Amino acid sequence: MEELLAWSEAEGITVHGSITLLRKGEFGSQGTAESDIPAGTTLASIPYKACLTPRLAARHFGVAFGVLARENLEGAVLALYLITCLPAHAHRNPAGRRRWSAYVDALPATFDTLEYWSDGELGLLSGTGLLVDVRARQERWRKQLGRVLELVRWSGETVAAHEWTWSMTVLSSRSFPSSLIPPHADDDGDDGTKSTASHPILLPVLDTFNHASPLPISWLSTATHLSFLSGAPVRGGAQVFNNYGNKSTAEFLTTYGFLSGPDVLALRLPGHDETYLVTESEPVPHALIHALLGPSPTWHDEVRGILGIVRGILQKRTGMRLPPSPAPAADPRPGDSEGESESESESRSGCRRDLATRYVAGQVALCDASVHALSRSVSGILHNHGDHVIVLDHAFKDDSFVRSLNLCFGVASRADAEASGLVDVVFALYLLYARTVGEAGEPLQAQDGDPEQLEQIEDLWQQIESCREIAPQVFGSLDESSFREAMLRVWNESTEFNGTLYIFLGE
Template sequence: MDEYLDWIARNGGSYSKLDFRRDQETNGTVHATETVYPNDTFATVPFRVTITEKVARKTFADLSDVSCRNVMALFVAYQSLLGDQSFYAPYLNILPKQILTPFFWETEDLHYLDQTNLATAVRERKLNIFNDYEALVVRLSAELRTKITWELFLWAYTVLTSRAFPYTLIDPTHTEPSEVLFPLVDSLNHKPNTKITWVRSGDDQSGSLSFVSGQVFNAGEEMFNNYGPKSNEELLLGYGFCFEVNEHDHVALKPNFSRDPNGQVKLEILKQCHIESGNPDPLTYYVHREHIPQMFLKLMRVLVMNQTEAKIYIQCKDSQQLEWVGYRNELAMVAMTCALLQSRLNAIRAVELNRETTRWVQRCALMYRDGQEQILALTLISMENLKQTIFKKMARDKKQERIAPVTPFVNYLNPGYFESLTYPDLEAEGLVMMDSVTITLGQLLRDKKFKSTIEQLFEDIEEEEDVVWMIGLLHERTKKNSPWKPFFEKTEKAYLQEHQNLEELEDLHGSLFPAFSEAFPDIFAPQDYTVQLFGWADMVMNTYTIENPLCVVPL
């Protein structure tokens, strides 16, 4: 450590009130020897001791097409091979020999990441680095090729992920992304929200950078830097540590459109409405504790659109139209989001891990996975609350017989209608159950006589659920006091005005009627079971249902 600090001083660096200590867990810490006050400049480091992309590229001029990170990793590896002959030796000597990011974990440690995003990220990232290394190393001299091993390169690469700063610290006008290794500046450990600033002086060759405290550090206290709002995933992957409680933690969610027959149309809607996450992958969203991005919910509303909704929304170019599509869509969106969250949660919980005798990296992995579990569970609760709010609104609408003027009941066709509805005191309302605001098969079969007729006609109701549903709807439609009267009337009127193609239904209808009417004339009055009305019931099933459990959303 003394040699390193001498080297900094010999090159024009200085510091005050600092005690540099080595430790097992974090490699090194910095403590205040006396109180550091806000605006105190406690260290200054000249640019000449830094390792920049420019310096690295000078040594490897032939590799101008290689990325900044890779050429710098190569340079660090090369300098460490030079040993004491390297100008940077005092700095390289104090770097940790082992940086315990998951790239270096044993298989049994990696098991602690099973079923998390990080497990995949580690595999993919490591493979990418390895491929880059293989492509790069063959371009080196024969001597370097054997000396710069994969292990050495990966170590050097991780030195950069765990301690490099953006090059703009040296030259704020630099526009290309570039990194710099900054001895001494990189001695501080990370504590979120620490107030610290950097002040540069001079030019990018002969200048220097000073640390300026933005808060008090008491004598004896560890002094920290602030690496930015990093999640546990980023911290583990890049730095090899994480926090038990991390306010910046998140779970990455990426819905899958690939098996959706309307997938292309939906991707087109997303494009037109500019629904993107703002992340490198526009379909990957980050969900934070109790905060689910609104943009993600918009994406999910598109993902769960049925054919009718997708056909209508393909004309939409306004993302505001996706704040609310309709009740069916909203319930489907909540159900699909809950299913996504629940399956992730179940997968994480299903991994059995020893929590008793663990080593440092395993404890880090447990902190990370427990955080993931917590975020998923909290997000699930907030989605359940959202569902309950929707049910309450539906219950009010149903009670007041409010139904949108134009079918299907989606916002795009009823501009302003849904926004005009108000729901005072919704909180005070008791729990609303799903089957009080939707139409279920159980409700359609609540009439005992009708139910027993259906049971006589269909051996296996589950097997022929679709047909039973249609007949059930037609039967319900005939009831004068049906709670769903406004829905039936409005959708039937709209349906009958449409040009209908009933060819496909004729066979099905013909296989049931008039036989059913002849067998049970008091249940199936022929005029209520025409092929046209069959078409209406079929349209209701295609347009207004959600699945699991199958029900009609009649608002």
């Protein structure tokens, strides 16, 4: 840290006199206020010439940067430039090594983001979607490295996989958006690119401050410097924080290796590319319901749509498992410290298991809260339209189910039906046929069903003889054609969810 501070002073980077910067743990550092700092105070300031930006890479790698910029790979080429400043690559970029060695050498040698978790540790996140996301990011990084090396192959540059993971992690966890500085700030020569899109830049020393939210902060750009200002008073002895922005727990865990911010459940139901969010304060994804149903759905379409969402959430919830104890042994990963003691490895694995447990528990809680809220919505809709829907609950202990059986067969016949083991068949057939045919008041039109439906109807029809013996007053005059038509009609006007069949009779 002493070398970094000496270098930063020479570069014109300033830190408030009451702030002490310290190395903190294996993965980072922090700033501490030695005395009270009032709100609105400049905590740190950096001249634009001391910022690491993609234009540095442009000046080093030449015309290749123009191609990379057009492919939105400014961040990747900056990551490659960062690697050329490492001791092992100093011969490729001696000027860069001389200029940035104090900063690069002060960066953590490894990180605790998901790219550094073992396969067993990543498995603790199964079912949450994070495992898929981290694999996708690893593949994206791999392709970016291949493209960058292809364009700068003339330089003879070679990069090991663990070096690339390290460099890209530096950018993802410590970079700032280039929109913080004026477009011309680092332009001391035309590199052939005039991109106005925001891309990652590194701000040495200013990347020392850890995250806290909610915390008001502000940035001030002048003609020559970028300054970081406190938005709230800082008490003496307290840590000085930055605010990394409004991110979800998944983003914090993926990008920084810790948990913060609100739990957010991301839903991507089949057939819909857009992501819809569920939060503790908004457990009902209204935007998703609107996307599925449009502006003016019928009440039964609304029930179907909401139950479909609930089904998707429960399917997602089923794949989530709270991590067992003890955690799986950590597999070696690129960047893990060589010669790490067994106790250090167990401690690292224990911390990651704790993070995974807390994250999965938060996702499970959001699933449950959303299912509960959506189920209440369905109950409210059904209550308002009770005369136009049959709720067939296959849980025989349900009071309404028992009352329906009594009305259908009488107590004695019900006992006979239970003894025969055909209660579910008898009751389902009665409701699906008698209610639909009897209350419709008009002949049914034959409808086509898919092969699976027709096969199920045929299987039920084969049991009609037994049903006639139990309840001849209901099924005695039933013929196969009318039974098939009624079953197909109800199939098209019902939806099943979690053991309950909702049959819509219309308005």
